[in-house]
Every structure is written in C-alpha cells, then in structure tokens.
Amino acid sequence: MKIKVSFQPLQRSIAVLLCFLLSPLSAPTFADDNNSSFDEPVGKITGLVSIATRNRTNSNIRDVVRAKDNLSTNTSGRMRIELHDGSILSVGSESELKIVKHNPATGETRVELTDGRLRSRVVKVRKSGSNFEVTTPHATITAIGTDFFLDTSRSRTHVIVYSGVVVVTAGRGTGNSPARFALDVAAGQNVWVDANGISRLQLTPDDVEQETIAETVIPNEVGSFIAGNASTVTKHSHLRRNALVGAIVGGAIVGALAPPANTTSPPTIPPQ
Numbered sequence: 001m002k003i004k005v006s007f008q009p010l011q012r013s014i015a016v017l018l019c020f021l022l023s024p025l026s027a028p029t030f031a032d033d034n035n036s037s038f039d040e041p042v043g044k045i046t047g048l049v050s051i052a053t054r055n056r057t058n059s060n061i062r063d064v065v066r067a068k069d070n071l072s073t074n075t076s077g078r079m080r081i082e083l084h085d086g087s088i089l090s091v092g093s094e095s096e097l098k099i100v101k102h103n104p105a106t107g108e109t110r111v112e113l114t115d116g117r118l119r120s121r122v123v124k125v126r127k128s129g130s131n132f133e134v135t136t137p138h139a140t141i142t143a144i145g146t147d148f149f150l151d152t153s154r155s156r157t158h159v160i161v162y163s164g165v166v167v168v169t170a171g172r173g174t175g176n177s178p179a180r181f182a183l184d185v186a187a188g189q190n191v192w193v194d195a196n197g198i199s200r201l202q203l204t205p206d207d208v209e210q211e212t213i214a215e216t217v218i219p220n221e222v223g224s225f226i227a228g229n230a231s232t233v234t235k236h237s238h239l240r241r242n243a244l245v246g247a248i249v250g251g252a253i254v255g256a257l258a259p260p261a262n263t264t265s266p267p268t269i270p271p272q
Contacts, residue, residue, distance in 0.1 A: 039066050039067070040066060040067045041064050041065070041066055041067075041084070042065055042066060042067050042083060042084060042099050042102035043064075043065045043081050043082050043083040043084055043089075043099070043102065044062055044063065044064055044065060044081070044082055045059055045060070045061055045062065045063045045065060045079060045080070045081055046061065046062075046080050046081065046082045047061065047078070047079065047080030047090075047218035048060070048061055048077075048078070048079055048080075048218070049076065049077055049078040049079075049218055049219065050073075050074060050076040050077040050078070050093075051073070051074040051076075051077045052071070052072070052073045052074070052077045052078065052079040052091070053070075053071070053072050053073075054069050054070070054071055055069055055070050056070070056072075059071075059079065065081055065099060067099060067100065067101065067102065068098055068099070068100060069098065069099065070096070070098055071091065071096070071097050071098065071099075072095065072096045072097075073091055073092070073093050073094060073095050073116070074093065074094065075093055075094055076093055077093055077094075078090070078091060078092060078093060078216060078217075078218055079091040080218050081099075083099075083102055083104075083109065084102065084104045085102070085104040085107070085109070085123055085125065086123045087109065087120065087121060087122045087123050087132065088119075088120075088121040089111070089118060089119070089120055089121075090118070090119040090120075090121070090216035090217070090218070091116070091117070091118055091216065092116055092117030092118065092119075092151075092215045092216045093116070093117070093215075094115070094116050095113070095115060095116020095117055095118060096113075096114040096115045096116060097111060097112060097113045097114060097116070097118060098111070098112045098114075099111050100112055106127065106129065106130060107125035107127040107129070107130025107131070107144075108129070108130060108131060109122075109131075109132045109133065110133045110134075110135070111133070111134045111135070112134075112135050112136075113134055113135070113136050113150055113152055114136075114137070114152075115152060115153065115154075116151075116152065117149070117150065117151045117152075117212075117215050117216055118134065118149070118150045118216070119147070119148070119149045119150075119212075119213070119216040120132065120134060120143070120146070120147070120148055120149075120150075121147045122143050122144065122145055122146050122147070122164075123145065124144065124145030125144060125145070130144060131143075131144055132144060132146070134150060136150065136152040136157045136193075137152065137154065137157070138152070138156060138157045138170070138171070138193045138194055138195065139157050139159070139168055139169060139170055139171070139193040139198075140168075140169040140171075141159060141166050141167070141168055141169075142166060142167045142169070143164060143165070143166040143167070144164075145164055146161065146163060146164030146165065146166055147161075147162040147163040147164060148160065148161045148162060148164075148166050148185075149161075149162065149212045149213070149215075149216070151212070151215075155194060155195075156192055156193060156194035157192070157193045157194075158190065158191075158192055158193075159185055159190060159191050159192075159193065160190040160204055160208070160209065160212055161185050161186060161187050161188070161189055161190065161204075162187060162209065162213070163187045164186075164187060165184055165185065165186045165187070166184075166185050167182055167183070167184055167185075168182065168183050168184075168185050168191055168193060168198060169181070169182040170182070170193055170197045170198050181197050181198055183198050183201070185201065188203060188204055189201050189202065189203060189204060190202050190203075190204045190208075
C-alpha cells in the first residue's frame, strides 16, 4: 500500500518565512546621517582666551565640541573651533552660539549665532547641495569657501565679507518668519540686517576690516589666515596693498630717472 505525503503545509511555512525575511519591517534601521545627534563630535577647541564655556562648563584647549553644544565667551573671552572639515570658527567676546549640524560627508553645516561676534573661515567643498549656513535673530548667511565676519545683537546683524561671496537672507527663513529678501555680498563689501530688511551694499574700509578681524583673533595666533590659504590678509586687501606698493615703487623709479635738480648753493656773503 502506498502512503501519500502532503507537502502543502511545508510549502506554506516556507512561503510565510520568505515573506517575513523580505519584508521591510524585518530590515535593520539606521540613523539618518544627515542629522547630527546631540552627542556627535563636530570639531575641537584649538584656542582660548580668558573664560569660554561649553554647556556652562569652563572649556579647555583640545576639548571636543559636539553637536548642539551651547558655546559662550565672557567680556574678555575668545574661542577658536576647528570643525572636522577644516573650517575655522573664531568667536569674539560676549558671544553665544551653537553648532546645530556639521556633516563633512555632505558638506552641510549650520551654526546659530544668538549674540556677539563670529568669524567663519569656510573650506571650499565641491559637492552638490553642500553649504555652510549661519543663522542670527535677523538673517541667514549662506556661504561656500568664504571668509566672513558677523556681529549680531538684539536689534541687528552686521555682515562683513573678507573673501568669496555670501548670500544674506533677511529673516531666518524658517517657521512663521519666511525669507523676505536675499542679497549677494562679495569680498570687500558689508551690509546691516534688522527687522526692516537688508541695507544697501557698502564698501568696507581697510581700518574697519582690520578692526573686526582683531576682534576674534587669539593672541599669538599665527596669522589671521583664510581657510585653505595661509595668507595673513584677505585677497582684496592684497590687491589694495599691491596697488599702493606699485605706486610707491613707480614713484621711486620715476624719481631715479629724472634729471638732478639744480642744487648750486648761493654765493657766501663774507662777514662784515
């Protein structure tokens, strides 16, 4: 007598198992790399003056800076932070900021400057969608491969560009405060931003440029360099300096080639 064996229950079990294994619900989940977690390292402190704090604790050189850390300086404090992509943040006295996001893989960085002075020397990143963004209570400043300075208070924000170009947008452009106006600000130019919008473009005098650079420099810092460039002055300052040197040298050459002036002394009058 032949015994008939049914494989239908086994086939159904295999089918159910395969469906479970191939289901998206069974796949492992990964954190979104584009979002910085609260404890993700984004850089380190490379310079300090007086008292500077991280999350209300006194900071030290070589301290790790993490995403969303609250950074601040006192009336005489200064801080320099090197981000993982090589960009440099130089923080002046009486300043408060937070590095909300920094992803070297995508080239995305977002910093919130609540109050005070900040110089950002941003490395050039050639990636689609990459940008470096600083928000203040009055504006959003977006840049790639740029050196710029911000001085913000409750009433307004001053934007000075040393090299490259930034896009200044009035209003933070988020939530219930949509962006109202945007303006490109290039090297050697500056604007003010307040509740009424963005001022007209102005040329930045050399003395103002140097004064604002000095407001965030750490004493004994080797040069006030631009990220990716070891120059101690900005590019457009080089042009102005070279023009001045050229004029001086040109004047000296013309003076050397000119015929000597008549320098014959008048006859001496003998004493009476």
